Structures are given as C-alpha cells and as structure tokens.
Amino acid sequence: MQNEQQDTRKIAVVSVLILLGFLIILLRLWQLQILEGDELRKISESNRLRVIKVPAPRGIIFDRNGIPLVKNTPYFCASVIPEEFDAASIPSLARVLHMTEDELREKLDRTAQSPFTPVKLKEDLSFEDVSYIEARRSDFPGLIVEIEVGREYLYGGIGAHVIGYLGKLTPSQSKDPEFNDVPLNAFIGQWGVEKFFDKSLRGTAGQRIIEVDAIGREIRLLKEKPPVKGADLNLSLDIALQKAAEDAFEGKAGALVALKADTGEILGLVSEPSFDPNRFAKGIRSEDWRALTTDKKVPMLNRAIQSQYPPGSTFKIITAIAALEEGAMDTTAKVDCRGGINYGRWRFGCWKKTGHNVVSLHRALVESCDVYFYEAGKRVGFDKVYDYATMFGLGEETGFPIGRERKGLIPNSKWKQETRKTAWYLGETFINSIGQGYVAATPIQMAVMMNAVSNGGNIYKPSILKGAEPVVVKKALVSPGTMEAVRSALQGVVSESGGTGYAAKSSTVSIGGKTGTAQVVGIRKDSKDLAEHLRDHAWFVAFAPVEKPEIAMSVLVEHGGHGGTAAAPIAKKAIEAYMLPAEQKKELMHVQN
Amino acid sequence: MFRIDRRLIQNFDWLTLSIVILISVIGILTIFSATRQPGAAEAVQASFYVKQIAWLAISILALILFVGFDYIWLGRIAIPLYITGLILLFIVLIAGRTGMGAQRWINLGPLSFQPSEFFKLIFIIMLANYYSLAKESLGVRGLLRVFFYIVFIPFVLLFKQPDLGTAIVVLLIFISVSLVKGLQKKVIAMIVVIGIISLPFLGNIMWTGLKDYQKNRLIAFIDPEVDPSGIGYHINQSKIAIGSGEFLGKGYLEGTQGPFRFLPEKHTDFVFAVFAEEWGFVGSVFLLSLYLLLIMRGLDTASKAKDDFGRLLALGITFMFCIYFFVNVGMTLGIMPVVGIPLPFMSYGGTALLSNYISLGILINIRTRRFSLFY
Numbered sequence: 001m002q003n004e005q006q007d008t009r010k011i012a013v014v015s016v017l018i019l020l021g022f023l024i025i026l027l028r029l030w031q032l033q034i035l036e037g038d039e040l041r042k043i044s045e046s047n048r049l050r051v052i053k054v055p056a057p058r059g060i061i062f063d064r065n066g067i068p069l070v071k072n073t074p075y076f077c078a079s080v081i082p083e084e085f086d087a088a089s090i091p092s093l094a095r096v097l098h099m100t101e102d103e104l105r106e107k108l109d110r111t112a113q114s115p116f117t118p119v120k121l122k123e124d125l126s127f128e129d130v131s132y133i134e135a136r137r138s139d140f141p142g143l144i145v146e147i148e149v150g151r152e153y154l155y156g157g158i159g160a161h162v163i164g165y166l167g168k169l170t171p172s173q174s175k176d177p178e179f180n181d182v183p184l185n186a187f188i189g190q191w192g193v194e195k196f197f198d199k200s201l202r203g204t205a206g207q208r209i210i211e212v213d214a215i216g217r218e219i220r221l222l223k224e225k226p227p228v229k230g231a232d233l234n235l236s237l238d239i240a241l242q243k244a245a246e247d248a249f250e251g252k253a254g255a256l257v258a259l260k261a262d263t264g265e266i267l268g269l270v271s272e273p274s275f276d277p278n279r280f281a282k283g284i285r286s287e288d289w290r291a292l293t294t295d296k297k298v299p300m301l302n303r304a305i306q307s308q309y310p311p312g313s314t315f316k317i318i319t320a321i322a323a324l325e326e327g328a329m330d331t332t333a334k335v336d337c338r339g340g341i342n343y344g345r346w347r348f349g350c351w352k353k354t355g356h357n358v359v360s361l362h363r364a365l366v367e368s369c370d371v372y373f374y375e376a377g378k379r380v381g382f383d384k385v386y387d388y389a390t391m392f393g394l395g396e397e398t399g400f401p402i403g404r405e406r407k408g409l410i411p412n413s414k415w416k417q418e419t420r421k422t423a424w425y426l427g428e429t430f431i432n433s434i435g436q437g438y439v440a441a442t443p444i445q446m447a448v449m450m451n452a453v454s455n456g457g458n459i460y461k462p463s464i465l466k467g468a469e470p471v472v473v474k475k476a477l478v479s480p481g482t483m484e485a486v487r488s489a490l491q492g493v494v495s496e497s498g499g500t501g502y503a504a505k506s507s508t509v510s511i512g513g514k515t516g517t518a519q520v521v522g523i524r525k526d527s528k529d530l531a532e533h534l535r536d537h538a539w540f541v542a543f544a545p546v547e548k549p550e551i552a553m554s555v556l557v558e559h560g561g562h563g564g565t566a567a568a569p570i571a572k573k574a575i576e577a578y579m580l581p582a583e584q585k586k587e588l589m590h591v592q593n
Numbered sequence: 594m595f596r597i598d599r600r601l602i603q604n605f606d607w608l609t610l611s612i613v614i615l616i617s618v619i620g621i622l623t624i625f626s627a628t629r630q631p632g633a634a635e636a637v638q639a640s641f642y643v644k645q646i647a648w649l650a651i652s653i654l655a656l657i658l659f660v661g662f663d664y665i666w667l668g669r670i671a672i673p674l675y676i677t678g679l680i681l682l683f684i685v686l687i688a689g690r691t692g693m694g695a696q697r698w699i700n701l702g703p704l705s706f707q708p709s710e711f712f713k714l715i716f717i718i719m720l721a722n723y724y725s726l727a728k729e730s731l732g733v734r735g736l737l738r739v740f741f742y743i744v745f746i747p748f749v750l751l752f753k754q755p756d757l758g759t760a761i762v763v764l765l766i767f768i769s770v771s772l773v774k775g776l777q778k779k780v781i782a783m784i785v786v787i788g789i790i791s792l793p794f795l796g797n798i799m800w801t802g803l804k805d806y807q808k809n810r811l812i813a814f815i816d817p818e819v820d821p822s823g824i825g826y827h828i829n830q831s832k833i834a835i836g837s838g839e840f841l842g843k844g845y846l847e848g849t850q851g852p853f854r855f856l857p858e859k860h861t862d863f864v865f866a867v868f869a870e871e872w873g874f875v876g877s878v879f880l881l882s883l884y885l886l887l888i889m890r891g892l893d894t895a896s897k898a899k900d901d902f903g904r905l906l907a908l909g910i911t912f913m914f915c916i917y918f919f920v921n922v923g924m925t926l927g928i929m930p931v932v933g934i935p936l937p938f939m940s941y942g943g944t945a946l947l948s949n950y951i952s953l954g955i956l957i958n959i960r961t962r963r964f965s966l967f968y
Contacts, residue, residue: 007904010773011896015889021919022885026878028926032836033874040836044870047833048849212853219853 048211053183056203059230063239064466065582067589069163071152076125076145079118085142093140097122151281157274159242161302164192165277181205196402203230234466236265240585244577245270248570252560255303257447258553263470264460271303305405308440309556312516313368314541315435319376322388324482328380331361331485337371348374348430365489368500370434377433386412391476392449394441399461408445411438436519443554446541451552452476454543456483490514491546504568509579513542515563535559540567544575551578606957612887613938613953620939621645627851627859627867641860641941648943652950659954663962668902671722678715681708682750709751709759710948716763717909719743720770725902730775758934762916769912830856831925834866842873860941862933866925888915894960903959910952
C-alpha cells in the first residue's frame, strides 16, 4: 500500500477541515443563542402570546320610565383562516352560507394580510346554518364560527333620531387617540345618543393574554382582565309618548318636540320619516345606505332641530306678549275684523274672509284672528316683537346637544338694513306679526318657547338625560298677568267653541295650545311642484295640564294643511300618552320583566 | 459468513455504537417533545416517537447483521447492487408516491420506502469499489469515466424525482471521495476553470429545472427577511427557536416553537432547532460533540482500514454523515440553504434511520476487521 502514508495525511487534512466546520457552527450557535438570545427569546414569546381586546358589553339605553330601548344581541359569523382553507370547498361553502361563489371568492381575495388572520365571510348566520356547519366541520377546513355582539333597537325607527346608531370605527377615528382602547372592527356610536355618550356607553375593553399556535388557535389562557361593562343611560325620553306621537303622524313628514315643563328635559323628539337603526347594527350595506341618503323624504334629516319653517299663527303668542307687555294693547282692547285690512295698494286678509267682528286678545288668540295681530304688531312695532321673540329663545340655538341645530330667523329693521339694504316696511310688520314673511323657527325652538310660556318664563336648555341638572339659559321677563292672560287664551283655543285647536281637546287632561298654518313661501315660484308640496305646513304648540303644566310641545306636519286639523290631534295623542301611569306605559310598550 | 468470533466481539466498535444510540435516544425524546400537542387530549397525541422507537429496534438489528459478514463481500456484489438501485430509482420516477411535490416513495402494500435513502449507500459502495481498483491518482479521462459510469445517471434520476437533497449529497460524496482518492493537479485546475466558466450556464439550467418550492428556498436562504411568513418563514422560525434557547435552554418539553407549529418540519428536518430551543447552548454543544466524535471515529476507521476498498468505503460513509450533518444543522442555523435533508440518527423517518444504521454497521464492520489477520 504505497498510498497509505499519503492517505493518512489527506485524512488529517480532512479532519482539520471538519473541525473548522464545527467551529463555524459553534460560532453561529454562540451568535444566535448567546449574543442574540434575548432578542430571539422575546420574538418567540411574541410568537406564541397574543393580546386580545375583549369588547365590553355596551351600556343599555333606557327611557325615563326604565323601559329598555336597546338590547345587546349575540350573533354568529363565519370566518376562514386562509392558510388552512381549501379552495376546493368553495362551491359547497357558498351553498351553506347562501352566497354566490363569486361573492365568496371576492371576500377571499381581499386577504392581503397574513394568511393566519381570519377573514370574515358572512355575518348573522342563522342558528340552523351554524349547526349545519358544526356538524360538517371537517368538510370546511379553516372555517370558524365566531360569536359577535350586535345592538338591537327594540322599537326600530321609534326615537331613532335621538338614539342614533352604531357603526364601524372609521379610518380617521382609528387614528384618534380617543378610540385607542376600542378593539379593531368594533362598533361604536356614530349618531345620536349612541355617539354623544359613546365613551361612557362603550365601557372599558378587557384583555385576554393567550398562548396561540402558528395558526392562531388558542392553546391556553394566561391572563385575563375582564371588560368593564359600559354605563347604562337613562334618557329623559318617554318612549310611550314617542311611539304615540310617531304613530299619530301616520306616515306624514314632520317633527315633534316635547319638553318637561320644569326642567327642559326632552320627553319626545320626533322627526318623520324615520329610519331603522337596526340596519346599521351589523354594518349597513352600501345599497341600503345609498337608498337612505338619496331618499327624497330625507329620513336622515332631523327635522326637529335641522329644519326651519315659518311658525305661522303660533307666533301670535309672541306678538300678543309683546303688545301686552309694552302697553300697546291691554286685554280688553278691541279690534274690529272685517276679513282684512287695506294698507296702501295692498290688502292684508284675515284667514276668515268673512271677518271675526269685534275681538279682544282672548278671542283673537282663540279664533286666531289675523287682523287683530296686524293691529297689535303695528301698535307695538316689530322691533319690539323681535325683542320678545329673542327673549323666548327664538332666532338662536336652543343648545340641544345631539346634532347640529339650525337657528331659525327673527328679523328686525336692523337685520333688514344689513342684509337687504332697505328699510323695514309696515307691511312686513303685518305679515311677520302672524308668523309669516321672514320669520322662521325650528320645532325645538317653538317647543322651548311654548315651555317658557307654560312655566312662567324659564328658557331651559333642552337636555336628554333623565334627572339632569336643569340649565336655565335665560328668563323671559314677562309679568305673571300677561302670562296668565295668554295661557288662559291658549286653553280657550282648545276648549272654547270656535277655538282653532278644538281637535286637541282631551277628555283626560286639560290642554292649552295654539294652531299655526304656515304658507309655504318661496315654493310658489316653482310651479312644476306637485300640489301636495304647495300645501301649508301645519303647526300646533301645546302645554298640559293647563292648571299646573308638566309638558310643553310643538308639532309640525309638513304640508299638512291646517294646524288645527293636521297637527293638533297629534299633540293630543302625545300628551295623553305622556299622562298615562308608568305601569300602563310599560304594558303598552310590551316590556317583559 | 455469520460466524461469531470471540475476537470479533473483542474488536467490536462499542464506542461508535454507544454514541449513535445516545444520539438516537436524544432524537426520540426530541421528536416526542416536538410532536406533542398542547391543549389536545392524551389520546390524540401524535405517535411519531413510538414508530421511531420501533424503527430504532429494527435498525439496531440490521446494524448487527451488517457487522456479521466481511465487508469485502460488498465490493464483490457492487455492480448488481448498483443496477438494482438504479432500477428502483427509475420505478420511483414513473410510479412513485408523491409527497410535497416530489416523488420519493415506493408503496409495497402497507409499507412505503424511499429507494433514494438506500441508493446513497449503494453509490458509495460502487464508488469505493471502482476507486479501489484504480491504483493511481485520476487523470481527466479517468474522472470523466467515473462521472459518466457511476454519477451522471443517478444524479439525473434523483434530480428528476426531484430529490434535490440526495442528488446534491451524491454529488458531494463523489467530489470529496475523488479528492481523497487523489486527482492529478492539472485535473483540479481544469475543473476549477471549467467550473468558473460554466457556472452561469449551469446555474441557469439548474434554476429553470427547479420546482418553485426549491427556488423559494434558495431565495429565502439568500434573504430570509424577504417575506417572513412566506418563503423565509422556515429559516426565521428556526433561528428564533434556536436563539430563544439561550444558554441553558427553555427546558425539556418547555419549547414552544415546534409544538405550537411555528416551526414547520419540526420533527424531521428541523429537529435540531427543537432540541436547541429546549437545551440551549450547553445542550447543543454536547450534541455537536457527539457528532464530532462520531465523524472523527469514522475518519480514524478509514485510516486504519486493512485495504483500499475499506478505506474508501469508510471515508464515503463518514463523508455522507458529515455532509448530512453540516447541511442540516447549517440550514437550521440559517447559514445553509433549506435543502430538505434530515439530521442523521435524530430526525424522524424510518427509512433514513435504517439506512444510516446499515451504513454505520458497515463502518463498524471495517473497523472490526481492520487487522489483516482476519483476512
């Protein structure tokens, strides 16, 4: 073996090379386990540990009598882990989920994220679907059924404009630090009370620290911080009143605002047509949203605070107070109504063409004589009427916290000079004194005004929580005598013969009020509009009981015609509903205890 | 042939056998840890380790069998063995069972086995036999002849399966054994020059011939951070597993990367990562020492072999262990590409374990019969 010597040398070289190889591996081990060990240990921890935010049960919203208005309802949704999913099961899965294969593929395509993050396929599975899936779990690899909590609005559209709805966190909100603790994909209040009181309603999200495997399956719970349930909310709203009022609208557009006389709490706030917030509860579909926002009747508009209308004859309350307080008229002063007055080339008619004959303040309000208030306005001057209107909160926001209010408009000569660059004419005094012309008010303003008349002059900021500290924005400085004279006339409107508000007369409670029939000015210019759209707006402002007022309200029916026939019955039904004992209300609203 | 000689037992290489059995036991313990399913009921726990224990028993018997006869016989049946091996590889190619996009298995009723696992050994026997007949160092012609007679056909068959790991191992064994056998200086120089010139072409041909998962592995090796949850995922998770073991390890059955399925192939190709996570630097160094001892002992056997055939056979087998070891551990450490080859004696897999024990049996056989006296 001549090679043996040589071979031994070669094997020695190989040994050295192999030792070198081991050295490299040793160095690499040193690098990974000693030098980078801490860091890699942390990564391995974060690999297996997940911090999961647990949404807190949302606070329940109650009406003022403790009737729940919302409910948290669990529902099932199906998700899939892309990594585990088998594309071959698409056809059968589509059948189970009642989707088309294309819809399913589209959802699965949007998996730009990690292949281990579940993708939501379908929300709100029926119980049958869930049991079907559970029974055939092995046919659908990667499919998981999760429970989510949705919000159910127990009375649908009733009170929707106040209660509001939930929606997913918007992209801009998710950057807002205020929503830091909100779990991703959680629903938060996006409208109404749900939005305004979202922070207290949503509570504090809890935390679960769990050990997971590579596909995110939970192995073990390590630590848990339970969520803190959101605070319940007791609204000042009376759902029985609200429902009676909304039913009474019978599908007509309009608004109603009812206030508690001694605090300014909102007892009812109606804007018709309404919408069903339940459609938002699990994420509104885009076609539903488009239908809602393009509806000609604008259901998303809160007419109670966001629409302004000429107040019509309901404004005569202000003109009357101004004339009495300023001494331009007294309660006995008489005006002879011949069905209208002539001023220069123009004639200003009374709504009753045949005239009311000789009337004093009381009958003038009861019968809503226009001529009397032309005279009253002329005597006191509209700048004075402006002062009193403003004193009662008209022409400015009431301060209602939920939603953006409009201010309405109370004109005076200064305003006219500034905006129209002309002087104030007497003819304008006439028409504005009966609530036409420039004068415009929102239903909530009229309710606040009515409430101040009923409670002796307190202008309350409307509040939405039961038992909230009343905020007196200002006090209308009007003598008790004047208030009493007006209130007594308003009682006459409903209860005396010839009263325009006779339709509001109730057998259970004494109601005072004032009708209004506002001409739809401006629309006349557009002759193409349908006749209905040219009809007058019907108003009714009311308070009850007359002896010791507890509630004041305003009702507006868009294009409803006469206030006495269209609006007054609604006020009556709403007030009667409010006066019912609480137990009876619960029964009425089918509350299960 | 199967005479039990007193001196046979006296000269038996107990050290090598003890090392390998120790490694195998460590392997079974690690497979148990890697395949446990946290949170799952006892009944559904994977039974990989049980199968591995059974295979170990069979493998030890086979080892004893392969020590029993004189290894000279292997050289005499080298050519029929080699042809049988090629036929089996060919059968796999046309009728094999597919796993992971590659056909490696032949089904024999309930059994299935990977001919490529045994072919490596057959290849080494063939090569050692051929080289032992050539007395001088090889020239260009000699080398080319060996390449075309012995290496080329199996390499193509393996590459086509595709079993890239075994194909590369076969090629590396050929190169390393040829180098030790001795090449003329001008041959080495020529190979280097041709290699450099043809590298781009060869690379291109190789690249287009690769399956997508193989390409991805190579990309991932070059830059594991490209897509941590995609192609670089294996390497990153392996590095995390090993690194998180730190100095003393997380403790046996305390590892999380494997059982929680972050680490793929945890009980096969990445078994070392699972071990290193639980036993740390200290345990890893201990395990490495066992392998180093095994390899050094193999080289020592080669240098003590009574004839050229024995020496080349021992070298080939030792080189094979060596290549497997470095490629596998290098891969788990992120310093080698992810080539799906197991860690000898540790990774789960019956055919591989059996083949390795048979190879080891031959190695022990050579050492046991190192004195010409037995000739």
